[in-house]
Amino acid sequence: MTLEERKDAFVNLGNFLTDFGNGTFSEKNKKFYQLLEEKTEVSIHYNGWFTKENILFSIHQWANALTLKNLEEWLSNYSIEKKAAKTIAVIMAGNIPLVGFHDFLSVLITGNNILIKQSKNDQQLLPVLVDFLIHENQGFKESITFTKERLENFDAIIATGSNNTARYFEYYFSKYPHIIRKNRNSVAIITGNESKEELAPLGDDIFRYYGLGCRNVSKIFVPEDYQFEQLFQAIYDWNSIVNQNKYANNYDYNKAVYLMSEFKLFDNGFLILKEDQSFSSPIATLFYEKYSNLDELNKQLQEDAEQIQCIVSLNLNPNHIEFGKTQQPKLSDFADNVDTIQFLLNL
Structure with missing residues (x-):
């Protein structure tokens, strides 16, 4: 052929x-x-x-x-x-x-x-x-x-x-x-300046495929004084996800474990927010970490690049992905940034 x-x-x-x-x-x-x-x-x-x-x-x-x-x-x-x-x-x-x-x-x-x-x-x-x-x-x-x-x-x-x-x-x-x-995970950077409408597509990055993909956002970075109510309002249209039995079981289990361990949580009835330095969060849980300086955050993310598949933001960097687009990759978006075509041509 x-x-x-x-x-x-x-x-x-x-x-x-x-x-x-x-x-x-x-x-x-x-x-x-x-x-x-x-x-x-x-x-x-x-x-x-x-x-x-x-x-x-x-x-x-x-x-x-x-x-x-x-x-x-x-x-x-x-x-x-x-x-x-x-x-x-x-x-x-x-x-x-x-x-x-x-x-x-x-x-x-x-x-x-x-x-x-x-x-x-x-x-x-x-x-x-x-x-x-x-x-x-x-x-x-x-x-x-x-x-x-x-x-x-x-x-x-x-x-x-x-x-x-x-x-x-x-x-x-x-x-x-x-x-x-x-394993790789994707992260989002929130500045707090986003409108509810601009933030809403992030729900697709978090919940599509129940968060099981490496391109799903499993962790967010937020300013020190960020109010999570804005995020919860923006992603509320995904609230019916908790009606899926396997997702609901994970939500209930993780919430119980965290509460017994006396972790501080934010919870909206279908998603648990937990402060954690790890990138890989369990199903129905979104980790968050606070930052005080975007330049320092970007440096940190560069150092952790081998653990990260995508970085999502509202136009903070030309290499970042727009909110809502992680599960719509182009053909040139290679997993782990390893060019599969070039690998094959070099054999």
Whole structure:
């Protein structure tokens, strides 16, 4: 397959995902529509954190990303020459729907073969998209392999997991070219000058996917005299999240533990705010830390860069992400700021 043929197939996939999100389909794609609908329902029952709303949100983001314009702008930064394909093993996480799709896309768009080991928490959706791609171009049939067995016969590996699993990955795969990702979290900086309307989109950064993604904001930095009532008012539209049983159980459990430990908390009935220097907060909890000087805070965040996926603010820095945009990454927004395409081209 040529690069143009690969791009065309992914653009067609993007169009299909757009139609799926809109609840429409052509007769040609009817069977894939029905299959994706079926696997969406299976995913919901198989993984209690995968709601239909969140699955459709993920599908919508990929539908928006997979346009010819986006692909060409993304790939224009590289020289992708035709050469013998390498086999890239990809160990995917399962914390949010289709979380491994960017690695999947990167491997295939560069003309390589992919050996996929999925998380048991997210193994229903991607095979449908693979079937669609193969239908669009049979050349993908020999390029894509799923396995549940021990990984063998590959040239390089991309693995995503926790800090604990990363240690095993580094041990077992050290002799291969690799990208190994660990836990990261995202943070937001609040100045106190934001209006309620400007602050409201931050709710999406906090609550989308129940906060399970590395791009979810798990900690905020606020001025010394910040009044949290403003934040609670801004994110109140997310109050129904506590009606989800798994989220509610985490909320109740964490609140009980904190209260028994006599920690000082702010609580609005669906989110607990706890002062803590850590970046990784439990579900239904948002850590906060106070700052007195933005320059000093920025220096601190630079020192902690390896623990941070995204920094969110209201235009404090051109490298920061706008409130409400963390779960809408561009194709060029690589996880852990490691350029996957360049890694693949250098093999």
